Amino acid sequence: IRNVFTGIIHTYGSPGRAPTDRTHTEAGALRLPTLAGCGRMPYIPCSITEAFTVTPLEALSDNYMYLIVDEATKEAAVVDPADASTATEAAAARGLTLKMVLTTHHHFDHAGGNADMKRLVPDIEVVAGEDVQALTRRVADGDKLRVGNLSVTCVHTPAHTNGHISYLVSDHRAPDAAGAIFTGDALFVGGCGRFFEGGPEQVPEASAPK
Numbered sequence: 001i002r003n004v005f006t007g008i009i010h011t012y013g014s015p016g017r018a019p020t021d022r023t024h025t026e027a028g029a030l031r032l033p034t035l036a037g038c039g040r041m042p043y044i045p046c047s048i049t050e051a052f053t054v055t056p057l058e059a060l061s062d063n064y065m066y067l068i069v070d071e072a073t074k075e076a077a078v079v080d081p082a083d084a085s086t087a088t089e090a091a092a093a094r095g096l097t098l099k100m101v102l103t104t105h106h107h108f109d110h111a112g113g114n115a116d117m118k119r120l121v122p123d124i125e126v127v128a129g130e131d132v133q134a135l136t137r138r139v140a141d142g143d144k145l146r147v148g149n150l151s152v153t154c155v156h157t158p159a160h161t162n163g164h165i166s167y168l169v170s171d172h173r174a175p176d177a178a179g180a181i182f183t184g185d186a187l188f189v190g191g192c193g194r195f196f197e198g199g200p201e202q203v204p205e206a207s208a209p210k
Helices: 084-093 114-120 202-207
Strands: 003-005 007-012 020-025 046-049 052-059 063-070 075-079 097-102 125-128 144-147 150-156 165-171 180-182
Touching: 046 165, 052 084, 052 165, 063 084, 063 180, 075 084, 075 144, 084 097, 084 114, 097 114, 097 144, 114 125
Parallel strands: 003 180, 020 063, 075 097, 097 125
Antiparallel strands: 007 020, 046 052, 052 063, 063 075, 144 150, 150 165, 165 180
16 A cells, blocks of 8 residues: 555643644645655645545644545545534535545544534445444444445544544555545654554554555
8 A cells, every 4th residue: 555644643741741742634635756746735646546536635733634535436435523514515526425434443533523514415424433423333343345336445543532534545446546545633744643542562463454
């Protein structure tokens, strides 16, 4: 996998208070070489294959969502749409049909927009590996999903939360092409997310080839 859509840790503190971990999903992608065209506003799709693009979308004050698009069918999924209005407006502007919400974990800055997504797109499927807002399908390690012609494999990556799921996306029309994995708060460019519900011993197992 050459494309890792991930994040970096930011630690904020104030006098008299212990520092607290805040996370956000970085707009860039870790790729060899680095993905060209990924950036902030205006939102520019990153091409993984000819018909598979990813568009980073800003959410809240320090997060990103990801719009995953099969350009052939114009079907799309959105990863962690904490800002449902931004996600749906971006999809509408490109004439996309939103089919699925891929939720990495239950924290509000990742799953807090799910109920609004369901309200704005009533037929959308809301996927997660643990209890989240508006859940319609609970998944586990190795489960397979489809978005148009794109294959989505669910990868259990616990420690930040017990049911954290990363999503490995590939274009079955281009089996030799690189895929992309969306890791939420499980893996960052500079490390990994804080262990709220698990421990470091879970990380090597979750990261091992499956």
